[in-house]
Amino acid sequence: MSQKLKFMDFCAGIGGGRLGLTNLGLECVAFSEIDPLAVNTYNVLHDSDEKNYGDLTKIDTNKLPKFDLLIGGFPCQTFSIVGKRKGFDDERGKIIYSLVKILKNNKIPFFILENVKGLISHDKGRTLDTIKELLENAGYDLYYNVLNSLDYGVPQMRERVYFVGIKKGLCKKEFKWPRKIKNKNIENFLCDDESVILPLDNVTFNKYLNNKYNKGKYNLKEILSKDYLVLDTRQSDLRIYKNKVPTLRTGRHGILYVKNGELHKLTGYEGLLLQGFPDEIANKAKNAKINSNKLLSQAGNAMTVNVISAICKELLKCIEEETNE
Numbered sequence: 001m002s003q004k005l006k007f008m009d010f011c012a013g014i015g016g017g018r019l020g021l022t023n024l025g026l027e028c029v030a031f032s033e034i035d036p037l038a039v040n041t042y043n044v045l046h047d048s049d050e051k052n053y054g055d056l057t058k059i060d061t062n063k064l065p066k067f068d069l070l071i072g073g074f075p076c077q078t079f080s081i082v083g084k085r086k087g088f089d090d091e092r093g094k095i096i097y098s099l100v101k102i103l104k105n106n107k108i109p110f111f112i113l114e115n116v117k118g119l120i121s122h123d124k125g126r127t128l129d130t131i132k133e134l135l136e137n138a139g140y141d142l143y144y145n146v147l148n149s150l151d152y153g154v155p156q157m158r159e160r161v162y163f164v165g166i167k168k169g170l171c172k173k174e175f176k177w178p179r180k181i182k183n184k185n186i187e188n189f190l191c192d193d194e195s196v197i198l199p200l201d202n203v204t205f206n207k208y209l210n211n212k213y214n215k216g217k218y219n220l221k222e223i224l225s226k227d228y229l230v231l232d233t234r235q236s237d238l239r240i241y242k243n244k245v246p247t248l249r250t251g252r253h254g255i256l257y258v259k260n261g262e263l264h265k266l267t268g269y270e271g272l273l274l275q276g277f278p279d280e281i282a283n284k285a286k287n288a289k290i291n292s293n294k295l296l297s298q299a300g301n302a303m304t305v306n307v308i309s310a311i312c313k314e315l316l317k318c319i320e321e322e323t324n325e
Ligand SMILES: C[S@@+](CC[C@H](N)C(=O)[O-])C[C@H]1O[C@@H](n2cnc3c(N)ncnc32)[C@H](O)[C@@H]1O
Pocket: 010, 011, 012, 013, 014, 015, 016, 017, 018, 032, 033, 034, 035, 038, 054, 055, 056, 057, 072, 073, 074, 075, 076, 092, 095, 301, 302, 303, 304
């Protein structure tokens, strides 16, 4: 059955979710994305020729193709701590209503949704309660959990809330969240031979190093002696990470790492690897000359491929048990 499962990719971005599913043999029948630059990268990475239905809030549900699973990483900004926390009052917060409409009208058996962890505490938990109620009332057994990409084979700290829905009565077996797996070495991810080296006298970097919070705290010589140490500069803060990278985010381009005694800027290609895109797919973006900073932003918006595969594998166990009975 898993071979035949068809899905549609909503708020598709650059298709991290899509790849997590196609890796398991599922077939993408269409997608929906409004950002033309993300669509361009999506087409490059996935060689996709499926139809883009554009703005999902304006879709005529009768015109959608038939599919079994809806995947959607609805926009983060409305719910995230980074955003202004307007929640449902923000237009984009209403995307969930359109997704629920599609689930209901098109009687979709399964869904996987993703959002930022901040959704859970947004508006004292009321936003989460509303979303849960909406999805359950649409006729689904609902499971939700916060997973960290770091636990699923990529060295990136990325906590996201995932929702899995199974149409009531479809599966007797309860959905189980995937088990954590051992992480891979960070060297395999920070490996772009086109990464730019930051001169050690870079004014901005030195401002971070020597501002009133950090002065005397870090020894640059010592930092540079440790290959693959990761440095994150943001606001007035300088943070150092070993064997892992902080959450990639749109607009956060202050991530550096040490290699051969030099400071390298994290590239878009490396951002893709850190989101679980394999080297051969990430290379397509390089070959298509997609701007590295733009790609890094897009990677920061994506779902982690490995996490989606791990979740979907568990979902398939529930589905396959039904078909085998
Ligand atoms: C958090 S990102 C999801 C990324 C995606 N899941 C991936 O793996 O790359 C949210 C995406 O939703 C898109 N979006 C926002 N409003 C939309 C709408 N009304 N219809 C379709 N896509 C929308 C944004 O352009 C953005 O790319």
